[in-house]
Amino acid sequence: MTSASAESPVERILDAATLLFAEQGFAGTPTRLIAEAAGLNIATVNYHVGGKRDLYLAVMERAAERERLALGEAMEAFTADAEGVHRLADRYLDFCVAHPEIAALWLRRWLSEAEDIASLEAERVRPLIGRIVELAGQVAGPEVDAEYAVWSVVWCVHGFIRGGVLDERGRRRRGGDGAALRRFRLTLHRLVDGLLEL
Structure with a gap:
């Protein structure tokens, strides 16, 4: 298993979003929180996976x-x-x-x-x-x-x-x-x- 820093940004985003959507739901999970959990900024999240709806679909x-x-x-x-x-x-x-x-x-x-x-x-x-x-x-x-x-x-x-x-x-x-x-x-x-x- 690779460390979080060695994972691609997309995998880090998807991993963080999966856990947060699972625990807090789609409506209860702001994109900012996903970005923080992935160790990235919102602009990087949007660049790699698009908006919150796109991210949810990917997850x-x-x-x-x-x-x-x-x-x-x-x-x-x-x-x-x-x-x-x-x-x-x-x-x-x-x-x-x-x-x-x-x-x-x-x-x-x-x-x-x-x-x-x-x-x-x-x-x-x-x-x-x-x-x-x-x-x-x-x-x-x-x-x-x-x-x-x-x-x-x-x-x-x-x-x-x-x-x-x-x-x-x-x-x-x-x-x-x-x-x-x-x-x-x-x-x-x-x-x-x-x-x-x-």
Whole structure:
């Protein structure tokens, strides 16, 4: 991994914007703050990525591409059985655990963040979800709505990554907690089995 000073200005800007948009949202993140976090001035940010809307699009497109690449191998190796579905769900969960900022970006997006940028879902999300729905449909029971089953898993994983599960003391346990992650993974497998009627 390279140091922040060795990274290109664009990568520094995208990294800073990703974290800030994930935590504070599009509306709550001024470009000045992104520039400061990247160790640059606003003019440099504008020069490399354009305005805030352009920057948001670049962040979301990069997030979608990383997600697509992470799931690509699991989709290629998919087997039309419960084990294949579990491996795909595990890969998605593992990606979200490793990149909670990406889960946060999408969760904020789907909760009405920057709604005026509608093309993002059509161009980036629908093709990936569509392919996963096709794979799930290969093993789903005849009465199953595979699309809603897949989206239910997505929302469940994002909820665990962002909100976690409360323990007996009221503390949130998320993906970084090994025991909570193991319990959630087992529950996720059971949820997938039930949703797809495996």
